[in-house]
Amino acid sequence: MLRIDHESARNTKGLPLKPAREAAPGTPPGDVEAVIETRGLTKRFGERVAVNNVDLSVPRASAFGFVGPNGAGKTTLIRSILGLTRLTSGTVQLLGYEMPKNHSLALARVGAVVEEPLFHLHLTGRENLEVIAAAREPEAHRRIEPALARVGLADRADERVRAYSMGMRQRLGVARCLLADPLLLVLDEPMNGLDPAGIEEFREMMSGFVSEGRTVFLSSHLLDEVQKTCDHVAIIDQGDILMQGLVEDIARGGHPAVRIRCDSADAAEHLLIAHPAVEQVRTTEGTLMVELRTERGTETDKAVADMTRLLVEAGVSVFSIEAERVSLEERFLEITSRLEVTG
């Protein structure tokens, strides 16, 4: 198994890597609070703004989800951060190094799969890793076998990549990242093409990386997956970061809601819609979904107690009341639809 090795970080002259700013001299790369820090990052393609004035901060040793619909600007932002495309304006710091000025130092400990993992199809899995290892420090060659073993491709490493399934290519993409002994892994839609067992395995692999002190930056449009895998998240749409923070905080950030099961849904809906704490009521298969306009906590508790009393006094039999667990997906839809209304 690959283990993180801060001390082995070297530049091409064999000298220890030193961050350009922020960290003290001699501090290993990535020994900063935020492994990715952007300020006012903007990328335009002609008149079209793909990424608009983005301030992003990715905490060290976190699993950071980067979510947004297709065409939201996720991949363009990743490419800008990695120096694969020129910025129109703004700044990027990667592992404490200013990009693109210090790209060699910063990228030496970054592993990335941008968009789909692509390879020389006529080469085997192992040979593809050799090609990338050749462009990295000499130690990268010694990491080929452990990396293949870690992603479960050791037995198939001598087959041509042309014969690999999409899932195997995703794994090989991660193995390619591991050649850097990365402090930061940038994975763009890594669950594409994986079956449920593969997704579960991938999830475990990523939590393993985080527990080793690596940071995983996971771009995805699968919000449920991000909620299960990541502890931090940023939501991007139309080139703008709409929100970023802990997944838990963001998922919880909308209006509180309760789910009520009772014997007379129509009567209950009629009663509750007139309640001052209620924002809206929806009925699905006899169950009421009541969205409140209260703040979370005591105010909501009091509103729920009041609504229960109202229903009981009106002769409605209440079977159960439970707080609605808001998913990141619902939160995301709420944020983006609000944007559409105001925009």
Place this chain on the structure above:
Amino acid sequence: MSWRMIKAEWLKLRKRRGLFWWSLGLSVGVVALIFGVIEVLHLANPAQHGPAGGLTGVTRGLIGLYSAGGVAAILVGSFAGTADVSSGVFRDLVATGRSRWELFAARLPGALIFFIPIITLGYIVVAVCSLVFRGSTPAASASVIARGYGWVLLATGFDLAIALGFASLINSRATTIGVLIAWQFIASQLLLQVTWLGWVRQLIFSSALSRLNPAPALEGPGSRTVTHSAAVAAVVLIAWVVVMLAAGGWRTATRDA
């Protein structure tokens, strides 16, 4: 640029079976065919057809090897220039933090390491056949054989470098192959005949390569349409290589990955 990177470039080419067999067929197969056909004609009608070997055979072999091997060199150069970008791996190579100029610089030596043994094999066929099938004609001297080898390496290596630079610039293998073959075998030959172009024709690299050919026995006196000194020919070739490689390197260094 490191030896490991050059080796990786060589690996990409070596494992491309189609490219390997085409290069071998064009470099070795074609000259073997030329010698074979002429020798058969000679055996069938010695009065009409001279032997395939001898000094004339070396000259014929050189021209055949340069023509067919030059096509092989263009194939190899165009593949080496486009392999990373067309496969999508260029992005991952850039994401290693390695300088783009270094990535580009590894391509030429990697391609030459792949190509030189193949073209050398082709030349061995030329040299052996010229000796074996010389009949009663004088054999080519060791000096001519050695200088012929140097010229074949120079001419095909030049084609390879030009193709690599041009392919890296436009990132299209098919266009590179089409443009360079059309230039080499059609356009440049026509331009060399346009006398009012004057000294400008000295800039055409096929003319400069012919100037350096050590065995121009098939060409009669004054058959060259453009005359220039060996020094000018060398400068022309160097300038072409520098310009094409600089253009390819610049594009590699500036393109979005």
